Amino acid sequence: MAETGFSSFNTTTDKTNRILKEIEQAYGWPKERRNMSYAALRAVLHALRDRLTVEEAAQLGAQLPMLVRGIYYEGWDPSRVPMKMRRDEFLERVQREFRFRVEGGAESLVQTVLAAMRDHITEGEWNDIKSGVSRDLASVLP
Template sequence: MSTTTKASAIDHATQVAHSWVNEVARQFDTGDREFAYGVLRAWLHVFRDRLTVEAAAHFAAQLPDLIRGVFYAGWDPSAVPIKYDAEGFAVRLAHDATLDKRDVGKASAAVTNAVTHFLPASHLDKAMGHLPPDVRALLRP
């Protein structure tokens, strides 16, 4: 494999990750990509930690390389699933994304919309099937 091919693969992975962040920014109606990245990262982590190890691994397998890295960053599979309801999800997402709790619904919907822009809805729906109904409702646009 040539150096050019390796660099191209890295460039492509970076471009795809930028596309995800840009889509979250677009969905949230902001030009602040750092903010959009923080919301995406927090959403991925709070979502991941509510899933079983198996469900998280199945969902992560559908993610592009760098987004999958974000998904797994800091993960402790021995400590999941963390059992929280919609209120607990909202509190954690607000904290991790440095959002006002009143913005959690908008942020959750923005990231869910962005994720479904890139992944088939069936992949997200399968993972969401592992969540309690009140958490699923919070994540739905």
């Protein structure tokens, strides 16, 4: 764990590193490819955030570890959401932001990233998210 001198910073750094490591392990990426797991996390979180209503995006953001929350909100313009995206548009958005190739494509990437995030989000929040998107897009979410 990286020592920052502040326990809350140490905790969020540790949680973020565990999320990134879980993504890396799912794809067999070495730690040296941390930029890929970060890019995957960022692309999926931004696409999901922009698909949600402002209220739902804020409720999800409140549950994220502090460092991940910063990644999530980076560049967010609440006046431009929700962006209506069906499954294929959502996956295209993720692939556009994640410029690497992965086995299983963007759908696998979304499922892997969200599975890594699952321990940080309550069951109720996941249900709210899934009920707030189209049925075809909800089928991609774990």
